[in-house]
Amino acid sequence: MEKKFKISNKTVSTVVLSLSYAIMIVLAFTMIFPYLYMVLTTFKPMGETVSPELKVFPIVWTAESYKEIWQLVPFGRGILNTMTVEVPVILVGTFTSALGAYAFAKMRMPCSKIILLVLMSSMMVPFAALFLPQYQIYSSLGLTNNLLPLILPGLFGNISMVFFFIQFMGGIPTALLEAAKIDGCGHFKSFLHIMLPLLWPAMAAQAVFWFLGIWNDYFAPSIYLTKEEVMTLQPLINRLNATQGGRDLPLVMTGAFLSSIPLIAVYLAFQKYFMSALSITSGIK
Template sequence: MSLNQNTARSASSAIADTAADTGRRLPEQRPGMFKRKAATQESPAVNAVLTIILSFGAIIMAAPLVWMVSTSLKTKEGVYSLPPEWIPDPFVWDTYARVFDDTYVLSGIKNSLIVALSVTVVGTLFSSLAAFALAKLRLPGKNAIFLMLLSGMMVPFPTLMIPQFVMFSKIGWVDTLLPLIVPVILGNVIMIFFLRQYLHNVPDSLVEAAKIDGASYLKIFWTMMFPLMRPAIAAQFILWFMAVWNDYLAPIIYLNSPEKQTLQVVIANMNVQYATQRDYPLIMAASVISVIPILIVFLIFQRQIIESIALTGSKT
């Protein structure tokens, strides 16, 4: 988006500072010289009040999701009990078996995985190659190419969806996963942008030295640049995976047959179909299933994800 170099630099170094902050403290200055404490010390009373407010907020943030899990384990009638029960009585685990037996959730998971994995794995390779070339190789007009690619971020997908749909229907790709894969697999501008930025911190002399040693460009990329970019790639990869996994608009345009739909479309359609049958536990169980994989990924890679998101903002 906005690319202010100074902000970017100061902010990314600042993040490095905060990261270091937790581990290593600056040597304390002699106390009592100035009124240092007044400015930096936090009032315990204020912090206690804030903790209470934050806890209250956390309840509001978590309640709907807890309720989703709770509803998924209720009986069909239990859903309507007043006052609402938070702990289902009895627990109906069978609903989850029904989700896998009677609905398209399983094929939805499979389709979502096919799309998300192929797009992100191959797309990451293409994006990092392009970022390497844009940052480190010589090509007349490469900055113009970069700007051209960036301009793609300015065009919202809804503006392109109708002509794209027509293109893909002409070649008979409607109701396949290809229209969800092909247009995005060739590279992700946001990823290219961040990786290019990242590579600017790598000295050019490294590449020059490798060239003089006679390494091929592919070799330089694979043995040198890719490992160097790995932290940045990992972070962008996860964010991209989550975005593709959670996408809804493109899949509902292209996928008609239930067994070909991605998970998000499957659960949205279940929402319509089973709401008339008042089978809310089933709908909620499917929703829980759609959230769980991403949640697990998030909890495992939480630190990397949070760092990369923090960087996203500061790279403005």
């Protein structure tokens, strides 16, 4: 009797397990297929993409789009523009965030709780409630069609990053910093030489997410940038679509694909990192 029960239980769990695999394989296919389709489309001649007899694979393979895209829009310039925003914002912004977090976590500061609370309240304010004055100010300064409006705010740090760093620094023993103080280190020096090296993994994880956010930012660039030469990648590809009347799908898909490669490459390289950072950010682990 007991034996029989055990066997049936085992059969049930085998069935459940194979069913799970079946579901997951279907799901994995659903997740990957659009990418495959995007890449395959980039190798199609234009006519094939708008024919009602749709084929997943190209009938005639061509790499024409990969040549054209550099000629029709300043695509290389778009990459450069995106990086012009990314590099200073990530480097300076991460540093100012870490420095601020250090003051909150490890130093005596008047009204520190109130200041932090006020700063954190900015997370509640949607960009939609801020961009009209920002736009008006920048355009009166002649700074539209300029990358500065996208760079400047980031230089002053990122409050959700600050919050994350404060939590992380909470786990670092203050005794380490006290020892440095006895050695005659100033606060800035102990931040630089003791805290920063310890904070490195947390900073890298947060910076990667920020990099992603800037790379994919569409709203602000679409407001400030109307000339192709100054456009970052996302609005530029949208422009590519608009100027082609949305008809040259292989070309548009090529832009979409090329603009995704760096992100996916970074992700696949640092995959483990991403997962843990994600759970830490949300406070689940």
